[in-house]
Amino acid sequence: MDERAEPPVVELAGISKSFAGLTVLRDISFDVRPGEVHALLGENGAGKSTLIKILAGVHRADAGELRVDGKPASFSSPREAQQAGIATVYQELLLFPELTVAENIFLGHAPRRSWGGLDWETMRIRARELLDSLDSHDLDVDVRVGSLSVANRQRVEIAKALSWNARLVIMDEPTAALADADVKRLMDVVRRLRGQGVGIVYVSHRMAEIFALADRVTVLRDGALIGTRPIGEVDEKTLVSMMVGRSIDQMFPKGEATIGRTMLELRNVSYNTTVQDISLSLHAGEILGIAGLVGSGRTELALTVFGITPATSGEILLDGKPVAIGGPGQARDLGIAYVPEDRGLQGLIRPQTVRENVSLAVLGRIAKASIVDLRREGALARDAIKRFGIRTRGPEQAVRQLSGGNQQKVVLAKWLATEPRILILDEPTRGIDVGAKAEVHALISGLAAQGLAILLVSSELPEVLGMSDRILVMSGGRIAAAFDRAEATPDAVGAAMTRSGDTAEAA
Structure with missing residues (x-):
């Protein structure tokens, strides 16, 4: 990407943040230029979510400086960030299903008539213009959002972000719930925004998307900045090594099968x-x-x-x-054992502990007279933690507090307990x-x-x-x-x- 004379849309310098004495970001510097897709990578717990929430006005940094268009800025709320031209599209879309597409897009800042009432016609026209700018001519501004697919709701969310005249759009795992065809369409939208001069922070675990879209990539690990590189100077193996702090020689360690x-x-x-x-x-x-x-x-x-x-x-x-x-x-x-595609809804009882989840499929085996043998259940959980490398404080930790990867290991352990x-x-x-x-x-x-x-x-x-x-x-x-x-x-x-x-x- 060509260097630009104008300042970055947004710049963070020396940002640090702690919660309850635990440091989650340490001296992070990060910037996004106009018309740039800047990918933000890191394992779960690396600090990505905290960083984008500081940009979005959800959290305030404990130290460091935030600049917008080269000028110092400070946000005490997401609305202040939106008014400064920073909008966020979260993985969990923040839309109201009973409202129309147009009403969702302009929720909280709808155009009004001189006497104070809502200007419905102007709102519909401007919503139509925003969707057309995203090549979303097929979306009807008058339908209720609850009737739309996930992919179409996401386009509404992006239009909603742009309705604030956003110059920076943060996208947090935007393709996590999309089908392949919808992923391609979203990537086209991202490219269109870049062409319009909008800066984009793109958070994703999917390497193919990163290499297809990003101009630069920044990697965080354990709350620290590992590096920022032009995408053309790195390959997948390098990025993985930066993210995990070690070389992963084989992403797919498949040996010769017997x-x-x-x-x-x-x-x-x-x-x-x-x-x-x-x-x-x-x-x-x-x-x-x-x-x-x-x-x-x-x-x-x-x-x-x-x-x-x-x-x-x-x-x-x-x-x-x-x-x-x-x-x-x-x-x-x-x-036969089955590890389902949605571990949160189908594979785990997330409020319960690691111990309770690991034993779910074998309760009949470790119970006597319908009373669970807690000693056997605990031993089963401790064995699973050791065997599968589950990173947890112990068997009594709630599964919902674990990272996605460790939750998946708990699901595997649960079903493998059935032998x-x-x-x-x-x-x-x-x-x-x-x-x-x-x-x-x-x-x-x-x-x-x-x-x-x-x-x-x-x-x-x-x-x-x-x-x-x-x-x-x-x-x-x-x-x-x-x-x-x-x-x-x-x-x-x-x-x-x-x-x-x-x-x-x-x-």
Whole structure:
């Protein structure tokens, strides 16, 4: 990116911040130029959220200086930051579902008539202009936000940010809940904003987005500034090393597999219209990747194998013998475990402790007369903490206080306590930072080496390619293509994911 004579849109110099005696930011300097996408990276707990909240007026720094357009500034509230041209699009969108698109965009600063009433027509016209500037001509300003998809709500949130004449937009994990097509559209919006001279702080764990969008990248670790570099001067390995403080030689530590006997076989299995005529086999020691776009049926297949949505036709065999899996409890008793895609809603009871969560799937085994043996439960939790490297103060810490990566390890520990033979993993590294991803991948590889048969469902193509012995691509509820590890390339698998109508041979 070309150097600009004008000052940065915003600049932080020597910023420090502590909470209850714990220092979370130490002497951080950071700036964003007009028309620049500046990526902010770091593991969970690195200080990214605190830094952007200082920019957004949520927190005030204990030390250091904030400058806007080269002039000293101080914000005591988010509204003051907005009035200074700084707007934030959080991962959890701050919209009112019962209000219209136009009403949400101008909430708190709607145009008014001379006599004080709301100027509805001007508000609708200006909302339309803002959405059109984002190439969002298809969004109706009069519909209620509650009727919109997540992707469209996000565009409303961005238009809302721009309604304050924002010169800096902070985007916090903006693609975390988006499908692939919506990610591409959001990236187009980011490029459009950059072209309009808006500065952007872009926070994401997704390296592909960082390299596609960013002009510069700043890395934080444990509250300290590790470095700021032009994106053209770094590669993924360098950024990962900066983030975690060590070299991660293998993001996907997949060893040569020793494939054993057939553990699971599906013959023409269907569930209504979401899973159609699926035939596949899964072997001991094998990682079978299931790839596909949102709506392809990949998660629905996992739910059918685990009995959450039992098969309506076809046959499932374990060790060559037909079985009827009528529910998750039956699947568990047959030696099948399932780590769901949404750990917060489906995998954990977040207010409860690590001890209580690890034992959830085996309460019947560690209870006597319906009373849980706390000694056995505690021993199970301590063993899991050691075995999976769960970073916690101890078994009595609430799971909600752990990072995303450590929460995912708790979910894994919970299901592995059932001593399964078949492990279904649905989006096992979604929403966790790059260092934790490498740790989870190492755990998965180690489990396969111990002989577990693993069904890996993922929307992240590098993960599927890097971890799988074979890959099946789903489309429209069917298997559209099958690849051995040697022939699975990003282009080939990616092309199969975007095709529809084809059906592969039984795999």
